[in-house]
Amino acid sequence: MAYTGVVTTGGPGDVRETSGLTITKVSVGTIDNNAYLLRCRETGEQLLIDAAAEASTLLSLAGDAGLASIVTTHRHWDHWTALAEVAAATGARTYAGRDDVEGIDARIDVPVDDGDTIQVGAVSLTARHLKGHSPGSIALLYRDPEGIPHLFTGDSLFPGGVGNTEKDASRFATLIDDVEKKIFAELPDETWVYPGHGKDTTLGAERPSLPEWRARGW
DSSP: OOOOOOOOTTSOOEEEEOSSEEEEEEEETTTTEEEEEEEETTTOOEEEEOOOSOHHHHHHHHGGGOOSEEEEOOSOGGGTTTHHHHHHHHOOEEEEEGGGGGGOSSOOOEEEOTTOEEEETTEEEEEEEOOSSSTTOEEEEEEOTTSOEEEEEETSEETTEEOOOTTOHHHHHHHHHHIIIIIITTSOTTOEEEESBSOOEEHHHHGGGHHHHHHHTO
């Protein structure tokens, strides 16, 4: 079946094949947190985005191939509850945005800055720092050489708007500026967006709403 990005907690994952990666999306925890397993099709190496909850589910998803690395998109508790357990069980190297490391109650091996590259086997992912939802939130970009770009946004971009900035006008301005400059201005409409909760979207579906988001302030 074709990938839809629609998953439910306790249900099966949804799998998408790209030229370089197999992407598996699952929902875990009590508030519909998405976790994404990226498997390099050439080497079999695996990377997990957000060990949010349910360590046993995530370890089962990784299977015998284990995990080479785990990336935490931001410091909020619901995105790293299972991080310490999954990292200890797999020996995975752990990554998070530099300005969020101190807010994560688990081992972080590599602080990540804007533009840094994270490898999963033969595939390179580019980190983009999107400040506002948290100080060090990062998104991960995979530019498929034979297909569309794939963007894992954590809680910085969703269908219908940017992430929650708690009605703080300066945080909102920073986040929407970063999202417009580093995401919408640089990537095409067909870019697929994988958020930290809920359904996926594309930049093309969201782009017409940017002025509305800016005007409403959230």
